[in-house]
Amino acid sequence: MKGIIAHLNKAFENRIRLGIMSVLLVNDEVEFNRMKELLDVSDGNLASHISALEKEEYVLVKKQFVGKKPNTTYKVTKLGKKAFEEHLNALEKLLKG
Amino acid sequence: MKGIIAHLNKAFENRIRLGIMSVLLVNDEVEFNRMKELLDVSDGNLASHISALEKEEYVLVKKQFVGKKPNTTYKVTKLGKKAFEEHLNALEKLLKG
DNA sequence: ATTTTAACTTTGTAATACAAAGCACTTTTA
DNA sequence: TAAAAGTGCTTTGTATTACAAAGTTAAAAT
Numbered sequence: 001m002k003g004i005i006a007h008l009n010k011a012f013e014n015r016i017r018l019g020i021m022s023v024l025l026v027n028d029e030v031e032f033n034r035m036k037e038l039l040d041v042s043d044g045n046l047a048s049h050i051s052a053l054e055k056e057e058y059v060l061v062k063k064q065f066v067g068k069k070p071n072t073t074y075k076v077t078k079l080g081k082k083a084f085e086e087h088l089n090a091l092e093k094l095l096k097g
Numbered sequence: 098m099k100g101i102i103a104h105l106n107k108a109f110e111n112r113i114r115l116g117i118m119s120v121l122l123v124n125d126e127v128e129f130n131r132m133k134e135l136l137d138v139s140d141g142n143l144a145s146h147i148s149a150l151e152k153e154e155y156v157l158v159k160k161q162f163v164g165k166k167p168n169t170t171y172k173v174t175k176l177g178k179k180a181f182e183e184h185l186n187a188l189e190k191l192l193k194g
Numbered sequence: 195a196t197t198t199t200a201a202c203t204t205t206g207t208a209a210t211a212c213a214a215a216g217c218a219c220t221t222t223t224a
Numbered sequence: 225t226a227a228a229a230g231t232g233c234t235t236t237g238t239a240t241t242a243c244a245a246a247g248t249t250a251a252a253a254t
Contacts, residue, residue: 070199129231140232
């Protein structure tokens, strides 16, 4: 017997990861520091949640130099977008009874 | 600096607790076994999540006998309803950018 | 020369989630 | 009438997580 919460994706259960995905769905590319500010989390904490999403291949991490400064940006992958949308569908279905 | 996820309620982060609240928002009163079935969780696990919500005073537990059988039902409290609605508002705000 | 910025990684701790087993009691079934 | 099953937990144990804090590497700015 399949429960009504079965389609919620564990990767998006945590609110920081939920926040990351939400930001990445409406912003094509977001920098580390911008994301940190938006979510108001520590750098270590952000890095670890990003890396969890990266491991699932939901987020793509791009490292480059802008001028001489290191610069890290994040993008959602196609897979991540799909997974997140499915999660939101499941959420919606759950919430509207 | 307040983050965009700051208004999400920690009590509702877990999907089982999210499920419980969703069920209780549309069903005035729900029995233990019905809830267990709906969510497809073990009895111990359900009990522990219920007790977490009870501790926050978001859920009210009523124990009685129906005939000779023990019967436990759950109801959302006023406080729980308010808190959950605020959580959903925060979620919505987060998700629509 | 020292501090700051960037972007982590490591370490340690506390909280959580959950399965599994145990429990007290009653009712149903063989 | 003895055994099995149901109700609704509590306890125990383990594994996973979240997070803060501190450490790290390397360049940039003062």
